[in-house]
Amino acid sequence: MGKQQQIKEFLLDLKDKEGDAFVWNEEVLFAEIEQKTSNNSTLAIKVLSIFGGLLATLAFLAFLFISGLNDSAFGLVFFGILFIVLSIIGSKMYNRIVIDTSAISLYTIGYALLAFGLSQMHLEETLCCFLFIVIAFVALNIVSSYVFSFISFLIIFSSVIAIININDLYNAYHLITLVNAISLFYLFQYESIIMVKFRKISFHYEPLRIAMICSFIFMLYLVSTGFIFHISFSLSFISSIANILLISYFIYLAKETLNIVTNSVLIWTVLAVALLLSPTIYYPAISGSILIMLCCFRSNYKTGFSIGVLSLIYFISQFYYDLYYTLLIKSILMFTIGIIFLICYFITNKKLMNNENN
Amino acid sequence: MDQLQREDILRIARHSNISQQALSEVLNKYVYAGRKDWYKFLHIFLISLGVGFSVAGIIFFFAYNWADLNKFVKLGIIELLIVSSVCIALFTKLNQLVKNVLITGASVLVGVLFAVFGQIYQTGANAYDFFLGWTMSISLWVFVSAFPPLWLVYLILINTTINLYAEQVANHWSTVFLLLLLFCVNATSYIISLSIKKVKRHSKIPIWFNNSLALAAIVPATLGSSIGIFSEYSNEFLAIISITTIAFGLGIYFGYQFKSGFLLSIIPFSIIIICSSLFIKISDNEGMFLFTSLFIIVSVTLVIKNLIHLYKKWNHGQTATN
Numbered sequence: 287m288g289k290q291q292q293i294k295e296f297l298l299d300l301k302d303k304e305g306d307a308f309v310w311n312e313e314v315l316f317a318e319i320e321q322k323t324s325n326n327s328t329l330a331i332k333v334l335s336i337f338g339g340l341l342a343t344l345a346f347l348a349f350l351f352i353s354g355l356n357d358s359a360f361g362l363v364f365f366g367i368l369f370i371v372l373s374i375i376g377s378k379m380y381n382r383i384v385i386d387t388s389a390i391s392l393y394t395i396g397y398a399l400l401a402f403g404l405s406q407m408h409l410e411e412t413l414c415c416f417l418f419i420v421i422a423f424v425a426l427n428i429v430s431s432y433v434f435s436f437i438s439f440l441i442i443f444s445s446v447i448a449i450i451n452i453n454d455l456y457n458a459y460h461l462i463t464l465v466n467a468i469s470l471f472y473l474f475q476y477e478s479i480i481m482v483k484f485r486k487i488s489f490h491y492e493p494l495r496i497a498m499i500c501s502f503i504f505m506l507y508l509v510s511t512g513f514i515f516h517i518s519f520s521l522s523f524i525s526s527i528a529n530i531l532l533i534s535y536f537i538y539l540a541k542e543t544l545n546i547v548t549n550s551v552l553i554w555t556v557l558a559v560a561l562l563l564s565p566t567i568y569y570p571a572i573s574g575s576i577l578i579m580l581c582c583f584r585s586n587y588k589t590g591f592s593i594g595v596l597s598l599i600y601f602i603s604q605f606y607y608d609l610y611y612t613l614l615i616k617s618i619l620m621f622t623i624g625i626i627f628l629i630c631y632f633i634t635n636k637k638l639m640n641n642e643n644n
Numbered sequence: 645m646d647q648l649q650r651e652d653i654l655r656i657a658r659h660s661n662i663s664q665q666a667l668s669e670v671l672n673k674y675v676y677a678g679r680k681d682w683y684k685f686l687h688i689f690l691i692s693l694g695v696g697f698s699v700a701g702i703i704f705f706f707a708y709n710w711a712d713l714n715k716f717v718k719l720g721i722i723e724l725l726i727v728s729s730v731c732i733a734l735f736t737k738l739n740q741l742v743k744n745v746l747i748t749g750a751s752v753l754v755g756v757l758f759a760v761f762g763q764i765y766q767t768g769a770n771a772y773d774f775f776l777g778w779t780m781s782i783s784l785w786v787f788v789s790a791f792p793p794l795w796l797v798y799l800i801l802i803n804t805t806i807n808l809y810a811e812q813v814a815n816h817w818s819t820v821f822l823l824l825l826l827f828c829v830n831a832t833s834y835i836i837s838l839s840i841k842k843v844k845r846h847s848k849i850p851i852w853f854n855n856s857l858a859l860a861a862i863v864p865a866t867l868g869s870s871i872g873i874f875s876e877y878s879n880e881f882l883a884i885i886s887i888t889t890i891a892f893g894l895g896i897y898f899g900y901q902f903k904s905g906f907l908l909s910i911i912p913f914s915i916i917i918i919c920s921s922l923f924i925k926i927s928d929n930e931g932m933f934l935f936t937s938l939f940i941i942v943s944v945t946l947v948i949k950n951l952i953h954l955y956k957k958w959n960h961g962q963t964a965t966n
Binding site (some may be wrong): 292293296297300303304307308309310311314315318319328330331333334335337338339341342343345346348349352353383384385386387388391477478479481482483485488489491492540543544545583584585586592606612613614616617618619620621622623624625626627628630631634635 | 648650651652654655656657658659660661662663664665666667668670671675676677678679681682685686687690691693694695696697698699700701702703704705707708710852905906908909910913916917920928929930931933934936937938940941944945947948949951952955
């Protein structure tokens, strides 16, 4: 059965359930399906577009510096704006995956030229970042291609980080991490609300989701390891508590699917999770990675789930590497946690077996 | 009827007045993880963390190098742990996954045993023969268990052994030769893995495993060829360029045969990087960088165009999954 036929039947089924009030724009819907199937995009294609675009940008910047064209501030700003406008118009007019690489190259080269030009004009850096955020928002409002939106979200996010860093507002990193955790949770948990009530966001839902995961992992890295900027760790517990509360709320919402029938089991489960994560209270990266894993697993989002697993492995290793304890104490800690997990495995395994048999 | 995919549902939501509740129900039914998926997830999550943390705890314990602990006790504890985990895996009726995870844990413990041996008898814990011994000792378990994560550990060990051998013994090997060797080893493993999948239709070799092998082969080939281009021409460079050319040709053929979008995107991307290196080697003036930038854009666009065309052909109008 063809895709269109399958969707038609699905829509008719839905109409039976939803009643006559349920209507759809068949022409636009099928035109989009037709266009998307001939424009079939996979992860490999998206990654290729992004890496190809960035590699081309690097080669172009090398050209710019060797040729000495970067000396004229006005020229840089002019070409920067021209490239960004061209990439937006191109993507809007030919909404095809084939031109993504060219559009991404033009778009990122445009930002780079603009940044160099404005810095030569001695424009205040914060203002420059705000300008980038505005341009990215305008681009998002016009274009809805996956990689284009993804890069735009990353530009907005990096500009926010840059503003915080330029103005030495280091404690704001904790706030950004907190907001990131809550919005990520909302994005995954209330997908249907976003799709129905926030039409504008719904067109960028998929790129927003992956951009949000990337930015959240970056923030977790910053507030947990503090490798790049001068961040005080005394406030890191805020993000940890938020992550643990969100994980608990996640378990509460999923209690029916997980077959947690009584309140006492629910409370014990939440307590066990909080207790296990409590040693990482000043290292929110671990609870954050678990939150990403859970959200992605529930939504059946494999790419995000793999990113969550890899980040969890990395952050756990980094956590124990950074601990100021002797190897012996670290060993006892890890062995104890291992045994607790094994006990949890055997308890849940027994329960799950019983449930499956019933 | 085929399962409706997330993007179809989201597309319907964008172009209809579907209620939030109905959309939520549809997503729950067609997309979100169900009870069985969660049970499977919990199984794997808890047993992996349990065994992972326990083994890490044991590694740290021996890394502490407790002076008061007699050497026979040290070696004895690890040997006891290895023997008991293998016995549990062999003689109990536990779930297959648990048995495989236990064997993987035991394989890591073999490394700890060698390291402690090296610590006691001062033979060093990063000598290549330590990794060679480790690799050889677990070979039988790796072959018998046929567990992809353990296979991955095994291949990482082989790669590490080769790297350390080049560093500690074969100092005369050039970087290009070392990368050529790594490429040959990983590419051979990849071909064997693909052949097994082709011959044994029921073999459970996951896509991520094959893709990791392909990546492990293509990265040294790309690096080796690019480094070779920028160094003085040598026989090793000629060898890596000719072997890479043949292997990439075969890889593209396999990509068409196995309908692997991954292979058909990563090999052309590697070729684009190698060609760009060649252009910059020929001339590093501004004109060449501009040309290289345009070359990358055009060639990546052509690769994507070809991929889209192929996916369309393979799926007869359905969305591809990998």
